Amino acid sequence: MSDVTLMSDKRNAQFLSRIFVIGLLQGICLLILVGRMYYLQIVQGNYYHLLAEGNRVATRALLPSRGELCDRHGVPFAQNTTTFRLVFLMDKRDKVEKTLEALSKLIVFSDEEKEEALKSTRKKRGLDAVILKENLTWAEVSTIELHGADLPGISVEVGGVRTYPEKSVGAHVLGYVAAPSEEEQEGDEALAIPGMKVGKNGLEKHFEKRLRGVPGYSAFEVNARRKVVRELDQKPSAPGQTIRLTLDGNLQAYVQETLEAHPSAAAVVMDLRNGDILALASTPSFDPNLFPQGISHKEWNKLRDNVYVPLTNKALSGRYPPGSTIKPLVALAALHAGVINANTTVHCPGYMYVGTHKFHCICKEGHGPVNVSQALARSCDVFFYEVGKKVGIDRLAAVYQDFGLGSGGLPDFPYQKRGLVPTKAWKQEKKGEKWTVSDTVQASIGQGYMLATPLELAIVIARLVGGTRLMPRLEGIHGMLFPQMDYKREHLDLVLGGMGDAANMLGGTAFRWRILDPGYEMGGKTGTSQVRRITRQQRALGQTRTYHLPWKYREHGLFMAYAPVHDPRYVVAVLIEHAGSSGPAVQVARDILLEAQLMEKEAEL
């Protein structure tokens, strides 16, 4: 063994170059580490900081209390009632199965409910509680409180349930709340909060933003097992706004009750001084209290399958041919256009030919010579055929639209529909046909393509009586000034005179059901709208009235009216589906107008 302790120069040189390579490699590796550290901590630091906060902080949302809806006197239509609900707190999630097992022995808690609860606890990531059961009875609350120690994670929370004390009264206009659907939840975090309800229809939906309020939250620090370590922060929820409506609870109840006499009807009552909707009803109605806690399938099917469509607000979304109620507007258009004056008479033989087609008057024998007032009072079709033909569809449509037909009436109100004012352009586009004189003649008596909603008819009568461009409203107690319409007062007065005669002069179409109490008299215009054409055969058999047809083929009865005639304040539009004539609508309107005036008197006393 020789003693070569020192390395040879050659070996030394090679070693040095190779150790240099290794040193260099190590240096590069360490630089990569530092670079990676820089990237994670400095470049992406904020991103990871957020992730770490997300790990650490869990929030529990606090429900805001929903604003109330009150009538014009401050009586609540929609309010929140305190209830007790059973919740499971998610920081005890590992004990959920045992707890539910114990729970089902204490209170009524079905396997279905258990399954549902287990499913939602598995889905949950945050600390929001899972609602197990709503509307606990006192007995259930005390049972649970008593056995609290055996039920880890279980808690009884005080919650608000939306209730509608007037039940079916005003249900259509108020709408209702229910748990939000999955589509509604998208893009709206507040709706993901357990127990959150959202307006589904009517004013509840219309005023959703103002009614809802702002949810608050509690933030907790949690550990990796999602156990709460401590509370970090709390922001209380802000309650929603209480909204006072223009509706009059008493009148609304009266209107609804009066309408209930008919299988399917709608009415709108307005104060024409300010456009306040005092009552807006549709029958049959429903109980909105069914919805907030989730309506049962049975109840829902019952409502859905009812042929009288109780869930539809016919006052806003029912579209009907306005029939003769359109005639005051035809008269006004003719007067305004100078086609007729107060004394112009038309001879009514009971029919009129347009080309070869025979148009009939409601009076088979003919009214004889009639002027505009008489034509309105007696609802002579031939007069308006003649006059409408002369005015022409362009000028007619302009006046119809001017009076709010085809506008809907309440901007952005859910499920509201607009009527239809046909024009030449409209027919060309929709039907691909040219406008004919026949079409004009039909539009002059509110038939053919014409459609209007009861609310639109209420606007028509209010604008005719007030001479202002009135807009209806459901909120706001302050007075309001509407711009004047550009029609001569004398023309408007002439039309109103005709409508006053209709309800107060012998021979008027509404005379039979006039208001007898002096000082309370009403004026108005009747209308019947055909649901299907009267065949020549039926006419020959004298079946121009449709009483003997099945209900759904009978004519709709319409009446729009105002009262009192000497100093008008109230307007009403009534629709009775398939009434067979306008008579029932007149009776309903009469009762409503009288009641409204009596209520006013009573309030003054």
Added chain:
Amino acid sequence: MILKSFFQKMKPLNWGIVGLIFVIAALGWGLLISAAGGDISPWASKQIVRFSIGILIMGGVALTNLRWWLQFSYIFYWISFVLLCGVECMGFMGMGAERWIDLYVIQLQPSELMKIALVMALARYFHSQSLPLSLAKVWFPTLLVLLPVCLVLRQPDLGTAMVLLLTGGMMFFLAGVSLWFFGVALMGAAASIPLLWNFLYDYQKNRILIFFDPGQDALGKGYHINQSKIALGSGGLWGKGYMQGTQASLGFLPEKQTDSIFTLLCEEWGFMGGLFLIGLYVVLLIACFRIILTTQNVFGRFVAAGITITFFLYVFINIGMVMGLLPVVGVPLPLVSYGGTALLTLLMGFGFLLNVGAHRTAKLPR
């Protein structure tokens, strides 16, 4: 008299390295206290005791005669090898892998011991050979490397196998083995990957798959590395403050006191904290390189180089692993991670390094 000769022996030791080891270890104790939520037990106190034992071993090794170790190196290797075989027979399951021998006092990890023993054996072999190293001279050291690697892989301990293989490879490179050899070895390694894959447990396969796609199964298999990155990244420039790390203290960070301790450091002390520790490691490495370069005997050089490389690999694999640069293979952060045998063998290794440093100019027989 004895005292005087003792001090004389102590004098040539590289006290800079010793000081750095103390500083890094002390930093580790601080982190272990934070990991325990501000408590010195259970981790920091135990770690200090182990460190004290380790320092004694280090001193003992440093003060012995290098010549003696040259004689003893092969025996050391074979003892370690037999122990390593022992875990196959009498080892018990710990963390899903058989790595420990229970000596009733401490649990011994022969694979850790093997890291030092392999370095010693290779150093001894290359010391005895003259250049050039023909193929006939390379088969024996290749066997020295592959035998323990195969055993460790059987356990299976990917991290240790990797450290052994890479240390061995780099020592071959330093010894002047032809570059052709490395080419062939690389191809052989690549060819044996599919074979190796079958040897791995599912959790190891998952760790490697997760490495290539950390986003998948973020709450399951990818949880560890994702939470580790979140903890590290959320530290930012200056960190959340000592004992303020939310990821660690709220239990989001698994293995915070052992393999993930660098993450804890970065969460609480930020980029600057991480940079500081890496800086300390760099200074320590430079001191080690100085010993390698100034040592004049082949055995000493190779011992020093082997220990330095092993040490570097620990640092690189651990930090790279927690930052998602390398698959999770279970390698501790040297001198800082909580754990017994790794610390003891590492300090023993530094003992050899100090020993070499003290005998730089010693003449050793072939």
